[in-house]
Amino acid sequence: MELFPSYDGSCHPDDWFNNLKFVAALHGISSETVLVDLALLKISRAIRNNSSGSITKLSQVIDLLKADSSYKIFKLTSEKKLSALRFTHLCDVRDFIVELRQLLSDAEIFNLSTQKQYIAKILSSEMLANDFSSKIANATSVDEVFIKLQKSLYKLKRVVKYGSVIALRHIDTNKILSSTLNKYSGGSKQYWVFAKDGNVTDFESWTIMPEVIVLNTPPKYGDKKEKGSLVYYGDKITLKNNGTGHKLHSHCGPQSPVTSQQEVSCQTWNNFDDNWIVQHNIYDIDPEKKEPLIECHDIVFKHIPTNSMLCSHKYMLNNNNQEVTCFGYQKINLTKWHIEILDM
Incomplete structure (x- = not known):
């Protein structure tokens, strides 16, 4: 620290003045007259004016500095x-x-x-x-x-990345998206997808991966979607269930078993029906705007081939599991989910 700090308008006058008084106190200087003389000596001559010779009080020193254009420039x-x-x-x-x-x-x-x-x-x-x-x-x-x-x-700061392991909680019912090795008895006869209460196990955890580009070829990290790179709103992704190794899937045709809406399942083969767009629950954000997907926001998943939304509701598959479907083309309460990052 300079023995006695100079003032040239590059800091707030109050900060400079307090610093000056602090240094003076360290040297045992308490006389107002001496402090005024020291202050005037340490003020840039570009700021001092003809009236500075008549200054005898510390309050007048501050008034001098705050009347100068350098103070207004500093604030602006x-x-x-x-x-x-x-x-x-x-x-x-x-x-x-x-x-x-x-x-x-x-x-x-x-x-x-x-x-x-x-x-x-x-x-x-x-x-x-x-x-x-x-x-x-x-x-x-x-x-x-x-x-x-x-x-x-x-x-x-808790942002979602490719390779992140997450859980998805349905906002309206507070249940967690899950899958199993059980299969639907009708419809596609693929693996169940549902929402449930309870703790998160591997069957309620999902790994975020890039979208399927080539039919029957697993999603691959690469290009702008390296493992560990950020997921942005508007990105196309797939979700792999960590309990079964199968991908979240939907399709035209097969109907959900309870409400006859569009069926949601998990399945082994890699195809374009595994692809989803992740979006904010209010704003439609272009991925080119580079807004990272953040844990604290409610989101929606749009199934790309059918343009419908991942949905759940209070209709039950059985005593424990709530039906999950794809439904509608607009964001409504039943399509809102919350991400919980389990492993970044």
């Missing part, structure tokens, strides 16, 4: 940096919040409503901003806003 620059600030899953949450709070202070944005507006803008997309804004709408203090922000940002 801080506000521009704040507007340009963006959070992505690669950011460190603690460091990001420290920088955000410092810029809000440097720009002298202390009004709670205005702070909420700026904080919403720092998220990487309209989707994330709207989601966060709804969570802080009723916050009544800055501390409450930043506590909720920290929790949200940590959740935003």
Whole structure:
């Protein structure tokens, strides 16, 4: 640290002044007259003006600095940096919040409503901003806003990757997507897919893989979908059940056993009916926009060949298992699922 810090307009006057007083206290200097003389000596001559010779009080020193154009420029620059600030899953949450709070202070944005507006803008997309804004709408203090922000940002860092092992929980009924080695007695006579209560086992865990490109050829990691690379909203994927090794599947023709909707099954052969598009439950996001699939958002799965949605409802296959079907072409409550990452 410089013995006595200089002021050239590149920091907030209050921060510089507190630093100056701290260094002076370390040297046993407490006289206001001496502190004023030291302060004036350490202010850039580009900022001092003819009236500085008449300054005798510390409060006048601060008034001098805040009357100078450099102070206005500093605040405007801080506000521009704040507007340009963006959070992505690669950011460190603690460091990001420290920088955000410092810029809000440097720009002298202390009004709670205005702070909420700026904080919403720092998220990487309209989707994330709207989601966060709804969570802080009723916050009544800055501390409450930043506590909720920290929790949200940590959740935003949990992104889904190719090769991730996940569970899928049906939002409307809170049951978990599952499969088994049992087969439907009618319809396609392929392996059951259903939703159930209870703990997650291998039969309720699914590995995210790229879509089937070549008929009867297993999905392969590669190109932009290497194992460990991010899954983006709008991506085409397949889901492999880890208990059976079979892929989540649907098709035209065979009907579900209870409601006669489009059957959902698991099966061994690799074909285009194993392919799904994963989307946010509200926004349709182009994968080229590179919005990563995030654990904390509710999503839908659209079956690509039939353009229908993975769905469940309170109709039961038997005493324990809830029917899963494909139904409709629009996002409705029965088509919403929540990802729980088991292994990233």
